[in-house]
Amino acid sequence: MRIHISQLVAFAVLGSVVSLLPAQEAAKPKPQDTEVWEPVPKVVTPGATNEAPPSDAIVLFDGKNLDEWVSAQDHSPAKWTVSDGILVVSKTAGNIETKRSFKNYQLHIEWRIPENITGSDQARGNSGVFLASTGPGDAGYELQVLDSYNNKTYVNGQAGSIYKQSAPLVNPNRKPGEWQSYDVVWTAPTFNDDGTLKTPAYVTVFFNGVLVQNHFQLKGQTLYIGQPFYKKYDTAPIKLQAHGDKSEPISYRNIWIRELN
Secondary structure (H helix, E strand, O other), X not given: OOOOHHHHHHHHHHHHHHHHHHHHHHHOOOHHHHOOOOOOOOOOOOOOOOOOOOOOOEEEEOOOOOOOEEEOOOOOEOOOEEEOOEEEOOOOOOXXXXXXXXXXXXXXXXXXXXXXXXXXXXXXOOEEEEEEOOOOOOOXXXXXXXXXXXXXXXXXXXXXXXXXXXXXXXXOOOOOOOEEEEEEEEEOOEEOOOOOEXXXXXXXXXXXXXXXXXXXXXXXXXXXXXXXXXXXXXXXOOEEOOOOOOOOOOEEEEEEEEEEO
């Protein structure tokens, strides 16, 4: 029986394919190859509502007292007014800040502009949430609080803006007299040993449940005049601003924070 060379080659190739089949079957991907079982995330019990603090939150204001706050100027006891579960800005008592310092965190805070607010532009319920208050002489990093419901002003100074740096993506303001909410994710800047910037700060903000800052990269501290710049810090308090203009007092409530790694 004659067997041509071409037939021998075909048999050899077929034999090779058959011999590879078990190896190919063994190498076939399985769902388990991409399953990760450890470490198991810790259990956090959510609040009864999305606005209520979860089990791992630090409650900064629950309507009862100012035990978690001090004067930003001299760290004496905070002198804003607490009444009927609400924290009311005192224009004469100055800014207040948390006793504790934070780095990266999730923050929930609710605020209200009085229904009978007067004025216009920046003189209409002006306050601010400073996401890192780096000292009395430093500006910090401000998330603007303002009545921006039918109130024209520069867009990087309206409510939901990172003041003088980033205008909000949209304007979801409620009317004066209604409660507003901020939900913030803050990633603090980091610095080299010589004080130069290593990584910038980032912030994500939901305003009344609507995304208004989407992982915005900050250019530095908040400045009213001039370009922002970074100044080295590690952890910092959160500050609430008493702007001192002629606007009616602004109110805050339900403030809590979750520290993030």
